[in-house]
Amino acid sequence: MNYKQLLSEVIKFQSASTDAQYQDEIQKTVNWYKNIFETDGFKVNVITGYDNPIIIASYAADPQYKTCLIYGHYDVQPASKNEGWDNDPFTLTEKNGRLVARGVIDNKGQNLVHISTVIELIKEKSLGYNVTFMIEGNEETGSPHLETFIKDNQELLEADFVMISDGEISGGVPNIEVSFRGGFNSTLTVTVGTQDLHSGLYGSAAPNAIHELGKVIASLYDKENKVAVPGFYDDVLPVTQELLDNNKTIPYSTEEYKRITGRHAMLSEQGYDFYTQTGLRPAIEISGIQAGYMGDGYRNAIPYKATAKINFRLVKNQNAQTIIEKFKQQVRSILPEYADFVFETVGPYEGVVLDTNNPYVQKAKIILELIWQKNAILKYNGGGLPIATYFDSILNIPQVLIPLANEDCNMHGANENFAVDYCEKGLAFSKRFLSKE
Amino acid sequence: MNYKQLLSEVIKFQSASTDAQYQDEIQKTVNWYKNIFETDGFKVNVITGYDNPIIIASYAADPQYKTCLIYGHYDVQPASKNEGWDNDPFTLTEKNGRLVARGVIDNKGQNLVHISTVIELIKEKSLGYNVTFMIEGNEETGSPHLETFIKDNQELLEADFVMISDGEISGGVPNIEVSFRGGFNSTLTVTVGTQDLHSGLYGSAAPNAIHELGKVIASLYDKENKVAVPGFYDDVLPVTQELLDNNKTIPYSTEEYKRITGRHAMLSEQGYDFYTQTGLRPAIEISGIQAGYMGDGYRNAIPYKATAKINFRLVKNQNAQTIIEKFKQQVRSILPEYADFVFETVGPYEGVVLDTNNPYVQKAKIILELIWQKNAILKYNGGGLPIATYFDSILNIPQVLIPLANEDCNMHGANENFAVDYCEKGLAFSKRFLSKE
Numbered sequence: 120m121n122y123k124q125l126l127s128e129v130i131k132f133q134s135a136s137t138d139a140q141y142q143d144e145i146q147k148t149v150n151w152y153k154n155i156f157e158t159d160g161f162k163v164n165v166i167t168g169y170d171n172p173i174i175i176a177s178y179a180a181d182p183q184y185k186t187c188l189i190y191g192h193y194d195v196q197p198a199s200k201n202e203g204w205d206n207d208p209f210t211l212t213e214k215n216g217r218l219v220a221r222g223v224i225d226n227k228g229q230n231l232v233h234i235s236t237v238i239e240l241i242k243e244k245s246l247g248y249n250v251t252f253m254i255e256g257n258e259e260t261g262s263p264h265l266e267t268f269i270k271d272n273q274e275l276l277e278a279d280f281v282m283i284s285d286g287e288i289s290g291g292v293p294n295i296e297v298s299f300r301g302g303f304n305s306t307l308t309v310t311v312g313t314q315d316l317h318s319g320l321y322g323s324a325a326p327n328a329i330h331e332l333g334k335v336i337a338s339l340y341d342k343e344n345k346v347a348v349p350g351f352y353d354d355v356l357p358v359t360q361e362l363l364d365n366n367k368t369i370p371y372s373t374e375e376y377k378r379i380t381g382r383h384a385m386l387s388e389q390g391y392d393f394y395t396q397t398g399l400r401p402a403i404e405i406s407g408i409q410a411g412y413m414g415d416g417y418r419n420a421i422p423y424k425a426t427a428k429i430n431f432r433l434v435k436n437q438n439a440q441t442i443i444e445k446f447k448q449q450v451r452s453i454l455p456e457y458a459d460f461v462f463e464t465v466g467p468y469e470g471v472v473l474d475t476n477n478p479y480v481q482k483a484k485i486i487l488e489l490i491w492q493k494n495a496i497l498k499y500n501g502g503g504l505p506i507a508t509y510f511d512s513i514l515n516i517p518q519v520l521i522p523l524a525n526e527d528c529n530m531h532g533a534n535e536n537f538a539v540d541y542c543e544k545g546l547a548f549s550k551r552f553l554s555k556e
Numbered sequence: 557m558n559y560k561q562l563l564s565e566v567i568k569f570q571s572a573s574t575d576a577q578y579q580d581e582i583q584k585t586v587n588w589y590k591n592i593f594e595t596d597g598f599k600v601n602v603i604t605g606y607d608n609p610i611i612i613a614s615y616a617a618d619p620q621y622k623t624c625l626i627y628g629h630y631d632v633q634p635a636s637k638n639e640g641w642d643n644d645p646f647t648l649t650e651k652n653g654r655l656v657a658r659g660v661i662d663n664k665g666q667n668l669v670h671i672s673t674v675i676e677l678i679k680e681k682s683l684g685y686n687v688t689f690m691i692e693g694n695e696e697t698g699s700p701h702l703e704t705f706i707k708d709n710q711e712l713l714e715a716d717f718v719m720i721s722d723g724e725i726s727g728g729v730p731n732i733e734v735s736f737r738g739g740f741n742s743t744l745t746v747t748v749g750t751q752d753l754h755s756g757l758y759g760s761a762a763p764n765a766i767h768e769l770g771k772v773i774a775s776l777y778d779k780e781n782k783v784a785v786p787g788f789y790d791d792v793l794p795v796t797q798e799l800l801d802n803n804k805t806i807p808y809s810t811e812e813y814k815r816i817t818g819r820h821a822m823l824s825e826q827g828y829d830f831y832t833q834t835g836l837r838p839a840i841e842i843s844g845i846q847a848g849y850m851g852d853g854y855r856n857a858i859p860y861k862a863t864a865k866i867n868f869r870l871v872k873n874q875n876a877q878t879i880i881e882k883f884k885q886q887v888r889s890i891l892p893e894y895a896d897f898v899f900e901t902v903g904p905y906e907g908v909v910l911d912t913n914n915p916y917v918q919k920a921k922i923i924l925e926l927i928w929q930k931n932a933i934l935k936y937n938g939g940g941l942p943i944a945t946y947f948d949s950i951l952n953i954p955q956v957l958i959p960l961a962n963e964d965c966n967m968h969g970a971n972e973n974f975a976v977d978y979c980e981k982g983l984a985f986s987k988r989f990l991s992k993e
Contacts, residue, residue: 304854313818319939322869323839324830325819333773381750382762384894393761402760404858407848417741419867421841430856432759457821502756
């Protein structure tokens with residue numbers, strides 16, 4: 120099939136966006152896509168000025184047809200053989216029923232399922248939609264200019280609906296992703312003075328920044344695993360019975376959770392199931408902390424400063440700015456007068472819940488169930504997908520989010536892989552979906 | 557005077573014990589002391605087998621006399637000019653009424669006050685005690701083998717009392733140090749699993765090691781600044797009215813505290829003054845903490861492991877092993893079942909309160925007050941002085957601890973200095989104290 124040939128070509132480019140040294144590889148990658156699309160009659164725009172180039176490739180099959188916008192990204196995480204790969208990460212290999220290479224899942228390989236399908240359907244003259252591909256190169260750095268890009272280029276992106284395949288399939292049944300949490304990152308720095316102090320001479324008499332930051336951390340969650348910041352849930356929409364019922368149908372095993380996470384317990388509020396908890400309820404997670412001396416031995420000083428990195432995951436209807444204010448009030452109320460703090464935030468983006476009452480999602484569901492011979496589930500995803508948020512708020516058209524990757528694909532890790540049977544199901548889905556009726 | 561000549565010689569040796577590269581310098585230092593003592597008729601033993609050599613130098617003035625054991629250490633902290641020194645740290649310089657060099661206070665220069673005085677008194681035939689100097693070379697690495705050394709060499713160290721000058725003078729009045737806190741260092745590691753987890757996919761549903769460690773830290777002190785570990789104070793002796801009255805006489809200024817510490821508040825239990833709080837009450841201080849990702853940007857993972865270094869300062873009558881058990885019980889009671897912890901401790905040593913009802917302390921007090929023309933204070937020190945603990949528990953003889961250093965001597969820092977007027981007062985004290993009546 121054409122798919123594997125194309126994949127082996129595009130995999131070779133080390134198109135890592137997280138490190139400036141790969142700019143040449145980025146350019147080669149863009150040229151490759153441009154050439155592929157132009158060869159098959161697409162109209163291609165390579166748009167610069169929004170960080171790495173964004174490729175917009177449109178194929179007009181028939182003015183009567185609906186237009187499908189397909190989003191993907193060509194940038195990848197860096198990889199090197201010594202990180203545990205069995206083979207060169209930038210050479211596609213096939214082993215034990217898996218296609219292995221950096222980007223094979225995230226996102227070159229998943230996105231290419233649709234590209235190769237569309238090219239095939241063009242050749243067969245059986246493409247059922249006008250198609251526009253939008254392939255960006257900064258997903259791995261958080262797509263910082265994508266919102267502006269979409270706002271600036273709405274005409275180019277005009278479509279009836281969006282299709283995205285950029286995730287993993289949970290529970291061994293076909294998934295349709297319908298929501299993502301929003302959120303932001305932050306750094307909280309607590310200070311109680313201007314210098315560290317000898318812990319013998321001052322211990323028990325001088326404020327300690329770690330003690331104060333510890334109080335803040337301990338104040339974040341109550342015993343029922345609810346965020347204990349006053350007003351934190353004010354704007355959170357109640358989880359409807361319909362959603363709860365839906366989520367109960369998602370296969371979940373505590374044993375499997377423990378095996379994958381290494382954790383001895385799953386936490387939840389009021390008995391919510393895992394997918395409701397992570398997909399539809401907000402979170403505050405301290406992702407890093409540092410203060411004082413942590414080298415060899417001991418330097419017995421009382422730290423004047425302690426810093427934590429904090430990741431906020433918010434759900435639809437929560438406003439990041441409101442949460443920032445409430446959090447700052449909480450920190451101020453917990454800290455004593457003698458302690459100060461600085462709270463810096465970056466990158467707020469809103470959570471999104473997509474509407475599933477549209478013919479595109481319904482069609483996807485039917486096709487998935489046909490191919491998998493299993494009921495498809497609606498998955499409320501705890502991660503963030505800013506692009507879905509931007510498409511929702513700016514383009515305001517239906518989105519069909521169909522992850523194609525196997526759950527053990529090791530995205531961002533060594534031996535990133537696409538199970539061949541999942542890949543084949545993906546190709547079958549794409550072909551069936553995009554073909555003329 | 558002879559003092560300054562000797563000091564300029566001994567300062568030159570970079571006798572840092574914290575770094576193995578200075579072993580040659582250690583040996584040169586030991587040879588220097590040996591030579592100085594032998595030249596003036598001391599019997600010298602250089603004892604090896606307890607880490608760096610320990611010098612024991614005895615001078616028998618008269619069998620009728622009492623014997624004074626004088627402790628000091630010849631090892632220093634490392635120093636290099638680029639750390640902010642105005643001149644080479646291993647060349648004695650005099651500037652603005654200060655003698656400046658690494659070790660000028662800690663402890664070569666302070667100890668040498670007594671050495672040069674004794675040598676002078678020998679020459680004048682007016683030494684009033686038999687004298688034994690014990691000068692070790694591992695004080696800066698925590699004197700790990702000193703307890704064993706003292707136990708093994710009690711005959712060599714036989715004396716009627718001990719004299720030590722190894723600290724700073726607080727409050728601008730002459731000080732006699734009468735107690736030190738004991739304690740130990742420790743590392744607490746909390747784990748909630750075996751790997752970090754994506755905070756989008758698992759946030760609010762998976763245990764977070766930093767959250768759990770934060771709860772432990774927040775549980776250490778109550779709002780009255782008392783350690784909230786149950787039973788922590790069980791063995792702490794009440795602070796007597798006599799001690800409280802004594803400590804009120806120590807000059808203390810909140811403004812000065814704020815200036816020196818950079819802190820906006822002094823913490824204390826039940827209105828204890830600073831010297832009672834730090835000298836006679838125990839403390840638990842987190843001296844370092846680390847977990848998760850703290851590099852540039854954000855890696856939004858939920859840490860499975862979080863580590864803190866903790867410094868315990870205990871007072872006389874508290875037993876380190878008992879406190880370790882109580883602390884572990886506290887950690888276990890605060891952590892949920894799904895969290896594990898490892899608590900490792902090093903170097904417990906007991907706190908000590910010295911008896912001041914002996915003729916040596918009384919004599920020191922009278923002489924200090926004559927020289928300073930100010931009332932001397934008894935100072936209860938929050939730091940640790942393991943040697944005083946060992947002398948107390950093993951030799952069980954009176955100890956006279958007279959710090960000679962100016963408070964702004966910058967011990968362990970750049971431009972470590974001995975104020976010339978403090979040095980002269982020290983020499984005057986030593987001469988008066990050690991002379992025949």
